[in-house]
Amino acid sequence: MLLKEKILSKKAKVCIIGLGYVGLPEAVAAANAGFRVFGFDLDKTKVNNVNRGKLYISDIEEQDFKRVIRSGALSATTDPRILSEADVICVAVPTPFNVYKEPDLSYVLKATEFIAKNSRKGQLVILESTTYPGTTREVMLPVLKKKEMKPGRDFFLAFSPERIDPGNSDFHTTNTPKVAGGITPRCTEMVKLFYSQFIIKVIPVSSPEVAELTKLLENIFRNVNIALVNELMLLCDRMKINIWEVVEAAKTKPFGFMSFMPGPGVGGHCIPVDPVYLSWKAKEFDFHTRFIELAAEVNSNMPYYVVSKVNALLRKKSPEDSTVLVLGVAFKKGISDMRNSPSLKIMDLMQKEGFDVLYNDPYVPSTSLREHGGGKIYRSSKLTSKLLRSADCVVVVTDHPDYDYEWIARHAKCILDTRNALKGVKGCRDKIVRL
Numbered sequence: 452m453l454l455k456e457k458i459l460s461k462k463a464k465v466c467i468i469g470l471g472y473v474g475l476p477e478a479v480a481a482a483n484a485g486f487r488v489f490g491f492d493l494d495k496t497k498v499n500n501v502n503r504g505k506l507y508i509s510d511i512e513e514q515d516f517k518r519v520i521r522s523g524a525l526s527a528t529t530d531p532r533i534l535s536e537a538d539v540i541c542v543a544v545p546t547p548f549n550v551y552k553e554p555d556l557s558y559v560l561k562a563t564e565f566i567a568k569n570s571r572k573g574q575l576v577i578l579e580s581t582t583y584p585g586t587t588r589e590v591m592l593p594v595l596k597k598k599e600m601k602p603g604r605d606f607f608l609a610f611s612p613e614r615i616d617p618g619n620s621d622f623h624t625t626n627t628p629k630v631a632g633g634i635t636p637r638c639t640e641m642v643k644l645f646y647s648q649f650i651i652k653v654i655p656v657s658s659p660e661v662a663e664l665t666k667l668l669e670n671i672f673r674n675v676n677i678a679l680v681n682e683l684m685l686l687c688d689r690m691k692i693n694i695w696e697v698v699e700a701a702k703t704k705p706f707g708f709m710s711f712m713p714g715p716g717v718g719g720h721c722i723p724v725d726p727v728y729l730s731w732k733a734k735e736f737d738f739h740t741r742f743i744e745l746a747a748e749v750n751s752n753m754p755y756y757v758v759s760k761v762n763a764l765l766r767k768k769s770p771e772d773s774t775v776l777v778l779g780v781a782f783k784k785g786i787s788d789m790r791n792s793p794s795l796k797i798m799d800l801m802q803k804e805g806f807d808v809l810y811n812d813p814y815v816p817s818t819s820l821r822e823h824g825g826g827k828i829y830r831s832s833k834l835t836s837k838l839l840r841s842a843d844c845v846v847v848v849t850d851h852p853d854y855d856y857e858w859i860a861r862h863a864k865c866i867l868d869t870r871n872a873l874k875g876v877k878g879c880r881d882k883i884v885r886l
């Protein structure tokens with residue numbers, strides 16, 4: 452049977468490499484659409500959890516997940532030989548940066564080697580991990596291309612970026628349009644056909660490079676605009692103008708303006724990381740991506756600014772005699788993901804200054820500052836009125852919707868609000884300081 456027919460009849464077997472924030476929702480969506488889906492991950496715990504029907508990603512509907520596990524439409528394995536059975540392979544492995552802030556493609560490369568070892572004619576391979584333009588063609592294709600195998604004829608290769616937004620209840624895998632570009636027009640045709648089976652709209656583009664850069668543009672756009680509003684916030688602080696009110700007012704323009712909010716810095720696996728991929732690649736072309744570098748400079752300074760504000764608020768008290776309670780360590784509200792979270796940097800800086808640092812996060816029971824050189828394990832403190840009263844300063848870093856901000860304001864001595872989360876709080880204005 453030709454791949455096209457297999458996809459249309461849902462007889463194509465799908466393998467998702469990497470069962471994380473991107474891979475698992477997609478695996479569930481494809482299985483729900485009628486495909487037999489295998490998840491392949493090197494992490495035994497994730498594989499066991501999937502096979503036992505234990506959901507570990509909050510954005511997936513539990514009933515959808517349970518249904519496909521129960522029916523046998525989705526199962527997981529740590530054995531790469533499963534790849535030889537697959538007709539369609541989606542690669543959703545991490546693309547972090549290394550200590551020198553250079554792209555680390557080792558996960559993509561390893562996944563590609565697994566595919567090459569188990570490849571056969573007629574397979575469609577789609578890279579979904581965010582990366583610089585050229586990765587699919589320059590890094591994956593040479594590994595996958597065997598002598599007698601021609602892309603677009605014997606196998607199909609494409610790039611299609613993932614756009615999931617953790618914590619967003621309106622948009623998820625199936626109702627978010629997906630961009631895709633193949634190595635050849637036939638590759639693009641195949642990738643479009645596959646995603647069209649379970650995604651509302653597929654936008655074909657002329658090459659993997661266009662698709663790769665599309666994703667980077669989307670995230671760099673956010674990064675640069677956040678930096679712009681962060682810089683304006685620093686100016687507003689000096690000018691004694693309320694930046695939050697300015698942004699709210701600008702938002703009333705019905706065209707030509709898109710709002711971004713200031714904050715304690717950027718976090719997650721995308722916004723701080725993806726721009727680095729492009730600026731690294733640009734150097735190969737003797738090109739300096741100045742907007743990206745400037746945005747990184749402004750945004751990475753924000754945690755330092757937050758700590759300087761805490762110091763200013765505690766004016767007469769020395770750090771050694773001060774307890775600071777951080778509310779929220781996840782990088783954004785309503786989720787548990789802490790990767791590159793500004794909270795971790797803020798906690799690390801405060802700990803180094805000698806503050807007694809405590810935190811509460813309803814989504815994150817414990818954390819360590821290992822990434823920042825500190826090995827101490829922090830456990831989320833129970834949020835009680837006593838705890839709030841005992842802290843010299845409460846810093847709201849993540850504006851989780853679970854918090855009762857009125858109650859927090861009533862009991863805390865002093866609050867630094869880095870997200871304007873307490874904007875609706877009526878009383879206690881004298882003890883709330885906005886970023």
Ligand SMILES: NC(=O)c1ccc[n+]([C@@H]2O[C@H](COP(=O)([O-])OP(=O)(O)OC[C@H]3O[C@@H](n4cnc5c(N)ncnc54)[C@H](O)[C@@H]3O)[C@@H](O)[C@H]2O)c1
Nearest residue numbers: 469470471472473492493494544546558561562580581613
């Ligand atoms: N998390 C997001 O919101 C988001 C959104 C859009 C795009 N992305 C991009 O998608 C990619 C994946 O991100 P994520 O957040 O899902 O990562 P993740 O860390 O949650 O999941 C990746 C999974 O891949 C597995 N893995 C790593 N190497 C492997 C290999 N060689 N073989 C098999 N499994 C392997 C890991 O064990 C892990 O379970 C990244 O490039 C990221 O930038 C992420």
